Amino acid sequence: MEVDLAALTRNARAAQSRAGVPLIPMVKADGYGLGAQPIALALEPLEPSAYGVATISEGQVLREAGISRPVIVFSPLLSDEYTAARELRLTPTLGSAKEIAAWCREGRGWHLSIDTGMSRAGVPWREVGSLREVVAWHKPDGAFTHFHSAELDDGSMAEQEHRFREAVAALPDRPRLLHTDGSAAMVRHGKSEWDAIRPGIFLYGVGSGAGLSLDPEPVIHVRARIAETRWIEPGDSVSYDATWRAESRRRIGTISMGYADGYPRALSNRSSVLARDGRVPVRGLVTMDMIMLDLTDSTCGIGDVVTLIGAGENGEHIGVAELADLAEMSPYELLTGLRGRLSRVYTEVE
Numbered sequence: 001m002e003v004d005l006a007a008l009t010r011n012a013r014a015a016q017s018r019a020g021v022p023l024i025p026m027v028k029a030d031g032y033g034l035g036a037q038p039i040a041l042a043l044e045p046l047e048p049s050a051y052g053v054a055t056i057s058e059g060q061v062l063r064e065a066g067i068s069r070p071v072i073v074f075s076p077l078l079s080d081e082y083t084a085a086r087e088l089r090l091t092p093t094l095g096s097a098k099e100i101a102a103w104c105r106e107g108r109g110w111h112l113s114i115d116t117g118m119s120r121a122g123v124p125w126r127e128v129g130s131l132r133e134v135v136a137w138h139k140p141d142g143a144f145t146h147f148h149s150a151e152l153d154d155g156s157m158a159e160q161e162h163r164f165r166e167a168v169a170a171l172p173d174r175p176r177l178l179h180t181d182g183s184a185a186m187v188r189h190g191k192s193e194w195d196a197i198r199p200g201i202f203l204y205g206v207g208s209g210a211g212l213s214l215d216p217e218p219v220i221h222v223r224a225r226i227a228e229t230r231w232i233e234p235g236d237s238v239s240y241d242a243t244w245r246a247e248s249r250r251r252i253g254t255i256s257m258g259y260a261d262g263y264p265r266a267l268s269n270r271s272s273v274l275a276r277d278g279r280v281p282v283r284g285l286v287t288m289d290m291i292m293l294d295l296t297d298s299t300c301g302i303g304d305v306v307t308l309i310g311a312g313e314n315g316e317h318i319g320v321a322e323l324a325d326l327a328e329m330s331p332y333e334l335l336t337g338l339r340g341r342l343s344r345v346y347t348e349v350e
């Protein structure tokens with residue numbers, strides 16, 4: 001997997017200038033599978049307000065890279081994790097009087113998590129008034145909410161925003177850093193109403209699905225080399241369960257990548273990859289470690305590179321969203337699955 005850090009940076013600058021406020025880049029899940037450390041280091045020149053992670057160990061990875069900005073942990077922590085969070089100077093997101101009191105006994109710096117419709121984490125917007133006293137005493141650095149359907153034009157985002165404004169108005173003071181927008185909301189809103197935005201997937205080159213004008217540049221390119229080729233005869237089958245059979249003499253090539261590298265098994269007999277002379281189809285079931293391609297109409301042979309995701313040599317492109325669609329999975333799931341054994345190479349294509 002090639003990760004184009006220059007494209008990443010251009011996407012981040014595009015998001016920032018559209019919103020008109022600083023970023024809180026979401027680098028959780030190891031930067032959506034692209035590598036949290038190199039991603040965060042590449043984004044440092046943009047002077048983000050903070051970085052967003054899901055867990056303490058993800059925060060630790062950023063500290064080990066020398067990141068000294070605030071790191072906000074967006075998933076709820078248990079109280080026995082507070083000590084580790086303090087030691088790493090992480091910023092928790094809290095949503096109950098009990099949590100706030102427990103954290104503020106020794107810790108400093110936290111954001112109020114307001115649930116306006118996800119029913120996932122944080123204080124329900126209707127109940128924010130009940131925190132007035134504890135929040136007046138222990139002031140949060142920020143407050144935020146998260147939209148459940150920002151990519152849809154169904155009115156739900158406006159409703160959640162209304163709830164958020166009401167909740168913020170119920171606080172004794174306005175917290176310094178208010179933020180609501182992930183990638184899709186950023187694309188839909190344009191200028192932000194608040195103090196920072198929290199894009200994730202847009203930075204990594206995947207459109208929000210909002211169907212609007214601002215599209216990010218692709219950031220990742222997943223490639224493999226053909227390791228074997230063979231001719232098979234009519235009636236011969238390919239891969240487990242013999243789900244594909246040749247109707248004529250075919251030249252089959254094998255690449256050493258499979259679903260253990262995150263190429264979805266659901267793409268078996270469905271997807272194609274980019275060879276230098278055009279698309280070649282995947283034949284048979286994707287296996288754990290190998291994928292078979294029909295190279296009959298291609299001049300590619302052993303050692304030649306094919307592109308499974310990203311830009312091919314001949315100007316063609318396979319997007320993450322397009323491939324996820326074909327696999328009937330979310331682009332987030334596809335992207336975060338490309339990890340483990342897949343080696344990452346960081347480039348800066350100008």
Ligand SMILES: *Cc1c(COP(=O)(O)O)cnc(C)c1O
Pocket residue numbers: 026074146181182183184198199200201202
């Ligand atoms: C993951 C996440 C985001 C980023 O969402 P994208 O759709 O990837 O931009 C923003 N905010 C919170 C709370 C998240 O968990």
